[in-house]
Amino acid sequence: MQQKQNEPRIYVAGHRGLVGSAIVRTLRAQGHTNIVTRSHQELELTDQSQVREFFRTENIDQVYLAAAKVGGIHANNSYPAEFIYDNMMVQANVVHEAWRAGVHKLLFLGSSCIYPRLAAQPIREEYLMNGILEPTNEPYAMAKIAGIKLCESYNRQYGTDYRSVMPTNLYGPGDNYHPENSHVIPALLRRFHEAKTGGAPEVVIWGSGKPMREFLYVDDMAAASVYVMNLPLEVYAANTDPMHSHINVGTGEDVTIAALARLVGETVGYGGRIVFDASKPDGTPRKLLDVSKLAALGWRASTPLAEGLRRAYEAFLETQVEAPVVREREPAAVAA
Ligand SMILES: NC(=O)C1=CN([C@@H]2O[C@H](COP(=O)(O)OP(=O)(O)OC[C@H]3O[C@@H](n4cnc5c(N)ncnc54)[C@H](OP(=O)(O)O)[C@@H]3O)[C@@H](O)[C@H]2O)C=CC1
Ligand SMILES: C[C@H]1O[C@H](OP(=O)(O)OP(=O)(O)OC[C@H]2O[C@@H](n3cnc4c(=O)[nH]c(N)nc43)[C@H](O)[C@@H]2O)[C@@H](O)[C@@H](O)C1=O
Numbered sequence: 509m510q511q512k513q514n515e516p517r518i519y520v521a522g523h524r525g526l527v528g529s530a531i532v533r534t535l536r537a538q539g540h541t542n543i544v545t546r547s548h549q550e551l552e553l554t555d556q557s558q559v560r561e562f563f564r565t566e567n568i569d570q571v572y573l574a575a576a577k578v579g580g581i582h583a584n585n586s587y588p589a590e591f592i593y594d595n596m597m598v599q600a601n602v603v604h605e606a607w608r609a610g611v612h613k614l615l616f617l618g619s620s621c622i623y624p625r626l627a628a629q630p631i632r633e634e635y636l637m638n639g640i641l642e643p644t645n646e647p648y649a650m651a652k653i654a655g656i657k658l659c660e661s662y663n664r665q666y667g668t669d670y671r672s673v674m675p676t677n678l679y680g681p682g683d684n685y686h687p688e689n690s691h692v693i694p695a696l697l698r699r700f701h702e703a704k705t706g707g708a709p710e711v712v713i714w715g716s717g718k719p720m721r722e723f724l725y726v727d728d729m730a731a732a733s734v735y736v737m738n739l740p741l742e743v744y745a746a747n748t749d750p751m752h753s754h755i756n757v758g759t760g761e762d763v764t765i766a767a768l769a770r771l772v773g774e775t776v777g778y779g780g781r782i783v784f785d786a787s788k789p790d791g792t793p794r795k796l797l798d799v800s801k802l803a804a805l806g807w808r809a810s811t812p813l814a815e816g817l818r819r820a821y822e823a824f825l826e827t828q829v830e831a832p833v834v835r836e837r838e839p840a841a842v843a844a
């Protein structure tokens with residue numbers, strides 16, 4: 509593809525993942541042709557020397573940092589060392605080496621789990637660090653909080669323009685459908701689909717079904733990421749306290765896990781029973797984001813949950829046609 513003159517050279521870290529692939533789709537749809545990507549195999553972001561060499565040679569103007577060790581409640585709870593180590597290393601290397609190479613603009617993706625477990629609802633950006641974190645994902649959340657502080661600190665000391673967005677729970681095409689390590693939506697799409705095709709009389713849902721979650725379709729998240737990256741600095745800075753320089757991204761609406769399960773069942777066309785396994789953790793009881801800051805800046809989510817689930821199920825079915833086993837990643841042991 510021919511590159512336009514003066515177009516920024518944009519590195520999307522994690523472009524094969526759920527969010528990174530959607531950011532690439534969004535940038536391409538907006539006409540960007542100068543997008544740089546590297547797979548995990550090509551560039552190990554926990555390795556500082558590889559990251560330094562990449563930024564030294566690639567002449568990058570902007571970074572979307574969507575590479576991270578990511579998983580649902582079970583993966584976070586089972587592999588805490590990998591969730592804290594990988595995420596601390598990836599973000600420290602990318603932020604530091606981007607700064608060393610003179611990259612002025614970067615967008616860091618955090619997560620709504622940075623907020624206290626029992627935060628007042630809806631959760632405003634300034635509630636960061638005013639309470640105890642949810643234990644099932646505390647190591648991951650600590651890494652993400654450090655990521656926000658990295659960006660703030662480089663901005664304060666070096667005058668960079670490194671921004672942070674805190675997404676709620678995401679879903680959509682390109683998700684991880686591992687039966688245990690995935691998030692709830694891809695796990696349930698797969699479980700309900702297998703129950704339907706296998707004629708199973710019931711589907712088991714983890715926990716009590718009572719926790720509430722807010723779900724954002726991934727193309728909305730990608731659109732929000734590009735929107736925040738491109739806001740004029742004076743507009744972004746005027747809306748973000750220098751000590752709380754992150755912005756929530758969500759829909760502003762949540763559902764119980766029981767209601768979500770019924771909706772996934774309807775989407776898939778499963779007619780059997782839904783049962784709950786109380787031996788599995790519920791995690792945070794509720795984490796609804798206050799999205800008024802981003803709304804005031806001019807962006808709102810546009811994909812209703814039922815429509816997003818329909819598209820996500822279509823994408824899941826496509827992966828079944830291409831290859832019956834889809835993107836099932838087992839966290840590997842932390843490199844010695
Ligand atoms: N999914 C969700 O519900 C939410 C996600 N987020 C955040 O959004 C961002 C993107 O998440 P999502 O797209 O879901 O995650 P995915 O797991 O789908 O994608 C992450 C990508 O990063 C790559 N990656 C991971 N570790 C490394 C590494 N050490 N070196 C190079 N590449 C690496 C992965 O490659 P490989 O698979 O080969 O390891 C993968 O392509 C993350 O920061 C996450 O914390 C925030 C809130 C909710
Ligand atoms: C995005 C977010 O993701 C993780 O947190 P989480 O919100 O708890 O995410 P989850 O999608 O795994 O679960 C949501 C709810 O759903 C219930 N649930 C039912 N049945 C299944 C099920 O089959 N799989 C999963 N994973 N959950 C299930 C589950 O018990 C929980 O009550 C964080 O660790 C953290 O990394 C983070 O930031």
